[in-house]
Amino acid sequence: MKAWQRNGILLAALLAFGATRLPLEKSLGDELRKGGLAPPPLEIGTRDKIGQTSSAVALGGLRTLVATFLNLRAFSFFQEQRWDDVSDTFEMIVDLAPRTRYYWETGSWHSAYNAASYYINNSNMPSLRRKEAWRAAIYRGRAFLERGIRNNPSDWSLLSTLGFMLTDANKFPAFRDPDATFTAAADAYQKAVDTGNAPAFVNRAQFYALARAKGREKEALALARALYADPKNRLPTLRALLLVLEAHENPALDTAKLAVELFETPERALEALSGHWQRTRERFPVDGVAGALGALEKMLAVPPEKSILNKPLQLPNGPDQWFSK
Amino acid sequence: MSSTTQPIARGSHFNRILVIAGHAFTQLVRMKVFYFLAVFAVIAIASNFFDLPQHEGPESIGMNVLRSIKSWSLGTMTLFSVVLSIVATALLLPKDVEDRTLYTILAKPVPRIDYLAGKLLGVLILVFVSLAMMDVLMTVVLQIRSSMILTQQVAMAQSQGWPQDAIESLRAETAQHGPNWALQGAVFAVFLRASIMASLALLISTFSTSTLFTTIISFLIYFIGHFQADARDAYLQAGQAGEGVFARMAALVFSLVLPDFQNFNVIDAVIEGQAMPLMVLVKLSLIGLYYAVFFTIASWFVFAEKEF
Incomplete structure (x- = not known):
């Protein structure tokens, strides 16, 4: 057989082999993409940013390894407080390992x-x-x-x-x-x-x-009641908010009585509700809390000078304070 | 003829292939390729120390280290297996010519397909054994580290009063990043990709005149193979982007001739903690086998009439 004949046959076989495997590989590729097992194609912008060497490594089937290297680089940028570089690096990282x-x-x-x-x-x-x-x-x-x-x-x-x-x-x-x-x-x-x-x-x-x-108080109350039904969820914040939402639903409610029911003793109720009253920064609602605190303090004979209601509330300490100077 | 050579000459194709494979394997082992395992051990252990003090919720303590171990280990395995499969295969035929071993073998009643298949099998056994040893090392490191992390996580969860089902969920999530079957599947996928490259390098070496040429062309095909799927999609979605006939034909030829390595990027998903279904591994294996068989037969077709 002459060389050109042999090469011709080889090329034809190569093309025929390609034609038979093409649909198989395409269907597997589609299956992997559908199952989230194939990462999306690398963005051209990312290829440019990570450089030719890293790009070649990433395209050589080592995307997560390049992402690991970039994570180390991002950490250096973080230490140097180069926030734009940190942000850009993480954009590349998540493109490599989404x-x-x-x-x-x-x-x-x-x-x-x-x-x-x-x-x-x-x-x-x-x-x-x-x-x-x-x-x-x-x-x-x-x-x-x-x-x-x-x-x-x-x-x-x-x-x-x-x-x-x-x-x-x-x-x-x-x-x-x-x-x-x-x-x-x-x-x-x-x-x-x-x-x-x-x-x-x-x-x-x-x-x-x-x-x-x-505007979501009714929904929140229903959720609070459901959570409260499980003893593991009965944390002070949940109990306090349950009281607040009950008081919001029924303003005429005897909140002190409910507080004692929820917290089991007047002392515990006073301590937990005092904490809730002071948490102004988190913007928790406080419907009925002042009334409950007043009644509990009266019940426990707390002198007016020690009343939590007479103590100054924590300053909001938000952006208005941070950026005032 | 000596009594030891008679069974080989008269034996089946399979026996002859095994003998040649054993010889090729020994030949490569003597080139001290296993020294690389020491480098791998250092990498696998060093990857434990990339525990950056960055954001981590208490429920994901140390997860990044597990990902780092997998990423570094599988990355090293990929590099090693691809380099070894290409270079070792590219080296075998010229070395046999240089040592004149090839003339001795071909002078005996050894079909050339047996010789090529044996050489390829020798390389594949070497790659497999190397990967298996690296896999064992990675699994041990990962097992030790994931046990430590799990102990920390469970202690944290118990101190916070997590219910048992939540602790079990956390345990299962951490186990996804530890040594599991998906990870073994990913290592096997690394082997399959290396096998395709070895068989392709064998084909190239049958008509190449130098080891360097075979190595360079094989590496180029390896990298271009990761774009093959893009060319295939460009051909199949032809017309949508307004390409011309020439561009379509070029994309078609490109996708028919070059292997598709993008499907093997499933390894990345495993590193990210996803499970690899068994069927995916079976399909990858069939594709790998299909490539290896075709490239070996094509190599024989070229090699059969080659004069030495």
């Missing part, structure tokens, strides 16, 4: 917590700019986390982290509408509970968020 919860949570945490705190304390910038940078960092952290949730809708931890961020007293003042923020937090916690994998505290956290959203 199913890794840790990267979404860490990227969001760097922005919404570390960068935001940095702007609160950075005295080199004018207060207005600091405030806007602080707000933007929190918004970016939230958006990043929400993108992580869209990529991993069944991950309870990402949903719970979003709920936590939106109910954090140092974060929610960044958002214009507190009720919408608390509602979004409650929804995130609800979705986390719906995954079936979330621990019990997530259900309570959902209630704590819902109790703060104006």
Whole structure:
């Protein structure tokens, strides 16, 4: 056989082999993508940013390894407080490893917590700019986390982290509408509970968020009663909020009597409700609490000078204070 | 003819292939390739120390370290297996020519397909044994570390009064990142990808004139193989992006000639803690076998009439 004949046959065989395997590989590829086992194609922007060598390594089937290297680089940027670089690096990391919860949570945490705190304390910038940078960092952290949730809708931890961020007293003042923020937090916690994998505290956290959203009191009361039915959930915050919501539902309620029922003794009721009264930064509702405290103090013969109602409340200590100078 | 060579000459294809494979394996082992395992051990142990003090909720303490161990280990396995399968295969034929072993073998009644299959099998056994040893090391490191993490997590959960079902859920979640069957499947997928590369390097080495040429072309095909699926999709979705006929034909030829390695990226999903269904592994194995058989037959087709 002549060389050109042999090469021709080889080429034809190669093409025929390709034609037979093409549909098999395509169907397997589709199956893997459908099952979330194949990562989406790497963005061209990411290929450019990570450089040619890393790009080649990533395209050589080592995406998660490149993501690990980039995580180390992001940590260096974090130590140097280069927030834009941290953010850009995490954008690349999640493009390489979109199913890794840790990267979404860490990227969001760097922005919404570390960068935001940095702007609160950075005295080199004018207060207005600091405030806007602080707000933007929190918004970016939230958006990043929400993108992580869209990529991993069944991950309870990402949903719970979003709920936590939106109910954090140092974060929610960044958002214009507190009720919408608390509602979004409650929804995130609800979705986390719906995954079936979330621990019990997530259900309570959902209630704590819902109790703060104006207009959702009935729903919150129903949830509080359901949670209270399980003795493991009877934590001081839940008991106090159950009292508040009952008082909101029925303003004529004898809150002191209910407080003793819920907390078992007047002393415990006074201590827990005093704590609740003082937690002003978290914006928990306090319907009926003042009345209950007054009645309990009278019951326990607390002198007026020691009354919690006569003590000054904790200052709000929010953005207005942080950025006043 | 000596009594020891008679059974080989008269024996079945399978026996001859095994003898040649054993010889190729020994030949490669003498090149001290297993020294690489010491490097791997250092990497597997060092990956334990990338526990960055970053954000971690109490329920995910140490999870990043487990991912780091898997990522570094499987990454090293991939690099090692691909480099070894390409370089070892590229080296075998020229070395046999240089040592004149090839003339001795082909002078005997040994079919050339047996010789090629034996050489390929020798390389594959070497890659398999190396990967198996690395896998054992990775599994041990991962097992020790995941047990430590699990102990910490359970202690944390119990101190916070988590109910038993929540603790079990946490345990199951951590187990996904520890040593499991999906991880063993991922190591096997690494082996399958290396097998395809070895058989492809064998085909190239049958018409190549130098080891260097075979190595370079094989590595190029390896990297381009990760884009093959893009070319295939470009051909199948032809017209939607307004490509011309020439672009479509180029995409078609590209996808027919080059292997598709994107499906093997399922390894990344396993590193991220996802389970690999057995059927996926079976399909990958069939595809790997299909490639290996075709490339070996194609190698024989070229090698059969080669003059030495």
